Amino acid sequence: MDFSFLFESVLILVLALFVDAVFGEVPDRFHPTVWMGNVIAYLKPRIRNGNSRVEKVNGVLLCVGVSALFAVPVFLIVYFTRLWLGVIPYVVVSAVLLKFTFALKCMGHYTLPIAEALERGDLAGGKRWLHFIVRRDPASLDEQHVVSAAVESIAESTTDGVTSALFFFGLFGVAGAFVFRVVNTLDSMVGYRDAANVNIGWFSAKLDTVLNYVPARLTGALMVLASMFLGEGWRDSWRIMLRDRRNMVSINAGWTIGAMAGALGVQLEKLGVYKLGDEGELTSAHIRRALRIMALTVILFSITIVIPILLLEALLFGITGY
DSSP: OOOHHHHHHHHHHHHHHHHHHHHOOOOGGGOHHHHHHHHHHHHGGGGOOSSHHHHHHHHHHHHHHHHHHHHHHHHHHHHHHHHHHOHHHHHHHHHHHHHTTOOSHHHHHHHHHHHHHHHTTOHHHHHHTGGGTOOSOGGGOOHHHHHHHHHHHHHHHIIIIIIHHHHHHHHHHHHHHHHHHHHHHHHHHHOOOSTTTTTTSHHHHHHHHHHHHHHHHHHHHHHHHHHHHTTSOHHHHHHHHHHHGGGSSSTTHHHHHHHHHHHHTOOEEETTTEEESOOOOOOTHHHHHHHHHHHHHHHHHIIIIIHHHHHHHHHHHOOOOO
């Protein structure tokens, strides 16, 4: 049995996580996710139509077209790099491309300044960072709800910001991870039920829900395990996740947000929309603890989910490379 595919894929995964941990995100002008957003923003007004049915079809074409625009070149780059340049360039190029599909260190970049501002007693300073990670208006939020917003974002981003992309890398290679990132970016830009987006974004929103369905549940379970390893409240993490996961409109986000609330022993709340967890005082320290849980959850997901998927593919199909 040739396990070169497995070995190379694990190297790509490990190197991508290493690149993220060391370098974080590249400047926006070089980031494919930003390019995705620019393409979507350019196309969005051009596919509007007075006929709702036509607009819905255009929404499907938008999703399929932008996915192909990014995934096909990525597949060709990876394929021909291995074919023409060999294994080492293939692993390096694939790892760099894979890194563009997830953002782990980035969450600390945007949430640690919130914790630091609150520790200085600068609530206004903490609020100024919120617009990078949530859509809610921070003006009326007290310190507890500022922390809650940051912790919720960390919990939810563990899935749609990292583990889902790694899951689809395991199944379909780097190009598969790019397809997920396009769909998730579309959901964040057009996946709303307001008049401007309800038709254009319906397909992307539903597809994003489908793609996150399995990773969200696996990530929530592994977040409980990570909490146990870190000495957090893993029993409550499991209990709250199962009890409160349906408290949100999203059928996916409640798994990790519930698991995080239970692990930290707090209640995470978006005012007037949802509550998960039991009452407990939220402080800036919970942001740091949430980031540690997120990081370990990603590591556990890579070891227990992604690598076994790659191993199974190698055993079943004898794959030698993408």
